[in-house]
Amino acid sequence: IADITSVCLLMKKLAPSKVVASPVHTGYGKVHCAHGILPVPAPATATILKGIPSLAGNIEGELCTPTGAALLKHFVNEFAQMPAMRTEAIGYGMGTKDFAAANCLRAFLGKAEVGIDDDYKDEIYELSCNIDDMSGEEIAFAAERLFETGALDVFTAPINMKKGRPGMLISILCREENKSTLVEAIFKYTTTLGIREAHCTRYILKREIEETETLAGVFRAKHSEGYGIRRSKLEYEDLARLAGEKNINLREAKELAEELNKP
Helix, strand or coil, X not given: CHHHHXXXXXXXXXXXXXXEECCEECCEEEEEECCEEEEECCHHHHHHCCCCCEECCCCECCCCCHHHHHHHHHHCCEECCCCXXXXXXXXXXXXXXXXXXXXXXXXXXXXXXXXCCCCCEEEEEEEEEXXXXXXXXXXXXXXXXXXXXXXXXXXXXXXXXXXXXXXEEEEEEECHHHHHHHHHHHHHHCCCCCCEEEEEEXXXXXXXXXXXXXXXXXXXXEEEEECCEEEEEECHHHHHHHHHHHCCCHHHHHHHHHHHCCC
């Protein structure tokens, strides 16, 4: 509990925009624990590391515990080699066990080395399929289920298919860790017989949500910044609530909310 609390507090204070970790070295062999002698990685560690790139390596012993695996799975955005960055600080954590290699965990804190038009980007996948035998209601229902499964975005576009039949192109954006479950969901909730996959680099603005307490309740504003741009937008749900309470239209609710949010 102390380890987890300390790491969570540290991550909150550092507030990194992205965390990248190398594939997890688990070690190999056997480990003695309260349940007896277990294989490495321990069953709990192996379960937590599902979906995360890992390898045994050439060191005999337990290199990753369930606690470490859980922290990695929660905080790490991408498992890859160290990206180009300007290092500002380096931290070392030394273990007490003696191995053939240094028993050390090293962390780098820095700013990503980016270009003028590359303030922030991430890697995503686009899954797409063509549909010509589903109703609008069925497609809308499928989109809702796909969002629940982990899709970043789901959108459609009308297309012409074989023999001039009208159809619908369904596109789903997702992260790599959600790709396999989304493929299953697409086959489950749509009538498609095949899915295309494309690996994409996505350039995005950094975003954060700010909540403001007013006499008319709490309003959330989404602030986005990057590429020399900064913009803010009040959340639709809060504006719709205010419009319903005041019996006014959405534009009037926005003007009222902006007035209430002024310092």
